[in-house]
Amino acid sequence: MNDETRRKIEENVIEVLKQSNIEDTTEFKVRSQVEERIGIDLSNKQCKLLVRNVVESFLLSMSERVCMGKEDEPGPSVRYENRAVEQKIIPKKEFNDDGDLLICRLSNNRSVTIHKFKGERMVSIRQYYAKDGKQLPTLKGISMPTEQWSVFKSNIPAIAEAILQMKRNKRSEHDADKIGAISNPTRVTYPKFPIETIRFDGKNYHAWAHQMELLLQDLKIAYVLSNQCPTAVLGAESSSGNAAQSKVAEQKWMSDDHMCHRNILNSLSDRLFNEYSKKPMSASELWKELKLLYFLEEFGTKRSQVKKYLEFKMVEEKSILEQVEELNHIADSIGSAGTIIDEDFHVSAIISKLPLSWKNVWMSLMQEHYLPLSKLTDRLRIEEQLRTQKNSRLSRVSIGPNTRGQHHAANHPSKMGDPMPVTVPLRKKECQKEVKTLLCLDCGKEGHTSPNCPTKKVDN
Numbered sequence: 001m002n003d004e005t006r007r008k009i010e011e012n013v014i015e016v017l018k019q020s021n022i023e024d025t026t027e028f029k030v031r032s033q034v035e036e037r038i039g040i041d042l043s044n045k046q047c048k049l050l051v052r053n054v055v056e057s058f059l060l061s062m063s064e065r066v067c068m069g070k071e072d073e074p075g076p077s078v079r080y081e082n083r084a085v086e087q088k089i090i091p092k093k094e095f096n097d098d099g100d101l102l103i104c105r106l107s108n109n110r111s112v113t114i115h116k117f118k119g120e121r122m123v124s125i126r127q128y129y130a131k132d133g134k135q136l137p138t139l140k141g142i143s144m145p146t147e148q149w150s151v152f153k154s155n156i157p158a159i160a161e162a163i164l165q166m167k168r169n170k171r172s173e174h175d176a177d178k179i180g181a182i183s184n185p186t187r188v189t190y191p192k193f194p195i196e197t198i199r200f201d202g203k204n205y206h207a208w209a210h211q212m213e214l215l216l217q218d219l220k221i222a223y224v225l226s227n228q229c230p231t232a233v234l235g236a237e238s239s240s241g242n243a244a245q246s247k248v249a250e251q252k253w254m255s256d257d258h259m260c261h262r263n264i265l266n267s268l269s270d271r272l273f274n275e276y277s278k279k280p281m282s283a284s285e286l287w288k289e290l291k292l293l294y295f296l297e298e299f300g301t302k303r304s305q306v307k308k309y310l311e312f313k314m315v316e317e318k319s320i321l322e323q324v325e326e327l328n329h330i331a332d333s334i335g336s337a338g339t340i341i342d343e344d345f346h347v348s349a350i351i352s353k354l355p356l357s358w359k360n361v362w363m364s365l366m367q368e369h370y371l372p373l374s375k376l377t378d379r380l381r382i383e384e385q386l387r388t389q390k391n392s393r394l395s396r397v398s399i400g401p402n403t404r405g406q407h408h409a410a411n412h413p414s415k416m417g418d419p420m421p422v423t424v425p426l427r428k429k430e431c432q433k434e435v436k437t438l439l440c441l442d443c444g445k446e447g448h449t450s451p452n453c454p455t456k457k458v459d460n
Contacts, residue, residue: 005040006050012037013054022062022104023094027055053160060153063103063112063123096135100124109135115143123149201269205294206338212267219263221256225284229253257283264290302337305330309349316355320384324350324377347376358383364441379441386439 012034017025020033031042031051042051094102100115106125113124126141144152197215200208216222230249260283265273276286309330314323327350331341351365361383365371441450448454 008038009034009040009042009047009050010054013051014058017055017058022059027052030055049160049164053157056156056160059104060156063114063149096128098137110141111135117143120145197267199269200267200272200290200294202272202294204336205290208267209291209295212264215263216260219259221260221263224253224257224260224282225287227253229257261286302334302339305334305337306339309334312353314353314355316357320354320358320380321377324380327353328373343373347371347373350376378444382439382441382444385444386441389439 013030016030016033016037020030031048034051035042040047042048096102096111096113098115100113103112103114105111109129110125110127113126115122115124122143122145124137124141124143126137126143128135128137130136197211198204198208213222216225230246230253261281264283264286265277268276276289279286281289309327312327312330314320328346331346335341351362354362361380365376365379439446440448440453442453443455
């Protein structure tokens with residue numbers, strides 16, 4: 001902005017202020033009227049600051065003239081005394097409830113007034129409170145005599161510039177904080193929970209070793225398993241500083257090795273703890289020995305379990321369900337070692353390993369299109385219960401009639417001394433009763449067989 005434009009804006013601002021009512025006029029109204037007069041946009045920061053300074057100077061000059069008793073003198077500024085025509089506007093005087101001359105209202109409860117104190121005029125900027133419909137002054141505020149007011153007025157531009165600079169600095173810090181927040185996003189930290197390890201009993205090496213590695217890494221002592229203990233550098237090339245650092249590193253490694261060794265021992269079973277706690281070895285030596293013994297042994301165990309699974313055969317002397325559970329346990333041990341067995345393959349293997357007396361069941365199960373392991377287990381349990389009930393009834397039929405015949409012969413002996421032939425009718429009756437008792441292989445209920453099962457009719 002050049003000097004000519006600045007002077008033009010200042011002159012028009014003074015003219016607008018002289019022609020306006022000071023009590024109702026705002027800085028925005030003044031700036032709008034000046035824009036209409038000179039046709040220049042005053043919305044930028046430099047023009048706003050210039051208009052604000054002129055308005056403040058005008059108001060302070062008016063307060064000073066009132067304070068000095070020169071209300072009738074024209075013009076608030078010497079800069080515009082040489083103008084040809086100058087319209088004199090004398091603002092309307094207003095007094096507060098205490099009789100002090102009211103210059104302007106800064107807010108609803110704060111005003112600038114002129115009052116006399118011990119015969120001397122004072123400029124007072126004070127806060128007021130309302131009581132009984134009157135505005136009464138509080139102790140919050142400041143009163144200045146004429147000399148102090150003149151000094152304060154002369155330094156208002158410097159104060160305004162300092163306030164503006166503070167705003168700029170605050171805005172710059174805010175922008176810098178914003179940019180820093182964008183460039184350095186806050187990292188969310190989650191609380192760490194201790195890793196719980198299973199106890200190694202010699203059969204679960206893979207799972208135990210993985211959990212132990214995670215625990216030692218979390219404790220930041222896993223490096224002792226792969227790094228050797230640092231030794232102090234001796235000789236002409238070593239210095240006192242290097243020797244001290246080497247000594248500190250050696251002591252730290254020994255402390256971490258002791259902690260690592262203790263954590264590994266604490267995760268062992270009682271049997272292995274008693275075995276390895278008596279051996280003087282480092283954490284790395286203990287870790288390698290456990291890996292050498294049980295890692296290879298676990299691979300050998302997996303192959304032996306596969307061989308045991310393939311050669312497994314069911315016998316009639318033991319419960320079929322117990323043998324199926326034993327085969328399932330072998331399959332689970334193979335899966336935990338890393339070899340997954342397909343369920344359809346496992347179901348087919350169970351069916352193929354049934355004993356010869358279960359041939360009819362084997363043929364029926366092989367014709368099933370969808371047969372999961374749970375359904376196969378239910379079918380085998382129903383079939384085994386049916387066979388158990390049938391065998392128990394046949395045993396009662398074979399033993400019961402003989403007992404009855406002996407009892408009858410003892411009480412009613414024949415002439416020849418032989419027991420009466422009453423066993424045949426009783427045996428026939430028991431056999432007829434056995435034929436009437438039926439058990440379904442699908443639903444497990446009595447009274448019908450599998451082809452006549454009502455559940456199949458509902459599904460169809």
